[in-house]
Amino acid sequence: MTTKNLNEDCHDFYELFKNISIKKKVHFDPILNIVEEPSELAEFLRQSRISDWVQRQADKMRMERLLNPILLPSHRLKKYNELCAQECFTK
Secondary structure, X not given: OOHHHXXXXXXXXXHHHOOOOXXXXXXXXXXOOOOOOOHHHHHHHHHHHOOOHHHHHHHHHHHHHHHHHHHXXXXXXXXXXXXXXXXXXXX
């Protein structure tokens, strides 16, 4: 799809739906329902809310730093040539 077609499609979409009004109001229930946790599950639920996102992001960055050089085409070609050279000399 070209940019021109995309722009035309967006324009057509806007023209079709520009007269439709959408109500953007939020309504809350006036009756507040409080759900309490069972006391025997309180510690388990507290632990489950603690996120390990920071540790997972650090692990992801470390793995990318280790694997990115290996996944480069130049590295793969170099290793392929080394393996082929080894096979040629061992036969």
